[in-house]
Every structure is written in C-alpha cells, then in structure tokens.
Amino acid sequence: MGDLLLGALALMLVVEGLLPFLSPGTWRQVFERALRMSDGQIRFLGLSSMIVGLLLLALLR
Numbered sequence: 001m002g003d004l005l006l007g008a009l010a011l012m013l014v015v016e017g018l019l020p021f022l023s024p025g026t027w028r029q030v031f032e033r034a035l036r037m038s039d040g041q042i043r044f045l046g047l048s049s050m051i052v053g054l055l056l057l058a059l060l061r
Helices: 002-022 024-036 039-060
Strands: none
Touching: 002 024
8 A cells, every 4th residue: 555655646746747847937827826826716726636536546446
C-alpha cells in the first residue's frame, strides 16, 4: 500500500510540474487568477478535484 501511495504522489508531482515547465507565462496567469478567487471558490475547486479523483479511483477498481 505504501508503494502505491508513493507512486500516486510522484505521479501527481509530475502532472503538477508540467504547466510551469512547458509554459511558465500561462502558469503565472493561472496563479494570479487563483489569488483573486474567494475562499469559497477555491474550496469548491478543491472539493470538485477530490470528487473527480474519487470517481476515477472507483472506476479503476
């Protein structure tokens, strides 16, 4: 189980690093937009991401 969790974390870091590596200007714009979002909007995005991730995990099982 630990190996799977570590592999998932590593894959997440690779995916998260793609945009700043490939297009730093776009990443900067996205980050600036995120800074202007309200706490509620950020929470909604986080919740949506978690739900999509859980659905994908359920589909893979």
